[in-house]
Amino acid sequence: MFLLYIAGSCNDDQQKLFSGSTxxxxxxxxxxxxxxxxxxxxxxxxxxxxxxxxxxxxxxxxxxxxxxxxxxxxxxxxxxxxxxxxxxxxxxxxxxxxxxxxxxxxxxxxxxxxxxxxxxxxxxxxxxxxxxxxxxxxxxxxxNRLPPIPYWDGYYSSYFGPYSRVKHRYILSELKLNTFVKFEDYMEWSNLNRTQKTAYGMQMNNFFAENEIYDEHGQRIEPWMN
CATH class of the missing domain: 2.60.40.2030 (CalX-beta domain)
Known part of the structure; x- marks a missing residue:
């Protein structure tokens, strides 16, 4: 009993000591x-x-x-x-x-x-x-602000058609591109091979063909690939 009491007292003292410095x-x-x-x-x-x-x-x-x-x-x-x-x-x-x-x-x-x-x-x-x-x-x-894409017509439009803010949001949420490439950085986007970019464009084209979604001007976002 005595030994247990001493051990217990020692642990209590240690706990107080270390608690103060934690x-x-x-x-x-x-x-x-x-x-x-x-x-x-x-x-x-x-x-x-x-x-x-x-x-x-x-x-x-x-x-x-x-x-x-x-x-x-x-x-x-x-x-x-x-x-x-x-x-x-x-x-x-x-x-x-x-x-x-x-x-x-x-x-x-x-x-x-x-x-x-x-x-x-x-x-x-x-x-x-x-x-x-x-x-x-x-x-x-x-x-939830969109970063600007200054070179859309030069680097993105051939895959995703005309720009709209609503389309931009859906591209990010559906493809989740920013998990491995900064979509708005045209240099990073350019480093992807053409097959990858075409596949992403087709995926979004089909998405908007199957879903009736309107842009910020009230116009339906139409498919852009044949």
Whole structure:
């Protein structure tokens, strides 16, 4: 009994010691420290889930609760409109050192012409030490704006016909090209072989032949290949 008591006391002291020095931070890549860009262009869904990684630095011998708070002085996104409400708290379980926190972004029509920003601040439990200062905040920028394609007639029209913004959106969402090539970069597009580009053009041609879709001017998008 005595030995068990000593061991228990030692563990309690260790836990208090290490708990005091345990810190928490957003484990973002260098490219994500400034902001995480999220676009609805490559999906037909009305929401996007972003997983924000939170990591511990120190002792993980207990559960660690924390909150995420939207910084009202920097955030332009509106809760329930541009993103789903945050949980009351999140928790990294004992013996685990990280947690991916899901943040759900909602599509809203005004995102077609503007971007909104959600700035989240990490609020660890009061008994924890402050973590890496520049990793206590994460910024998510949400938009559905189309990047311009200045050389459509020279590089794209022979495969996709006349340009329209609606067609552009469907090309991105149906083909999901931006997962492996930056569609709007005509140099990257040009590097694809002609067979690939023709196949993409035919796929979209057939899509618009089978679906009655209207462009931003109220005109039906007609097939352009025979």
């Amino acid at each position: 810190t928490m931070h957003f484990a973002l890549s260098d490219n994500e420290l400034d902001s995480i860009a999220c676009s609805f262009l490559n999906t037909s869904e009305s929401y996007i889930t972003v997983n924000l990684p939170v990591e511990l630095n120190g002792y993980a011998g207990q559960n660690y609760r924390f909150r995420l708070k939207a910084d009202s002085s920097q955030t332009t996104a509106i809760v329930n409109k541009h993103y789903q409400p945050l949980e009351e708290f999140y928790e990294i379980k004992k013996d685990e050192y990280s947690l991916n926190v899901p943040i759900t972004l909602n599509y809203s029509p005004e995102l077609d012409s503007l971007s909104v920003k959600l700035v989240l601040q990490l609020e660890p439990a009061a008994y924890m030490s402050t973590g890496i200062s520049y990793r206590q905040e994460a910024t998510i920028v949400s938009s």
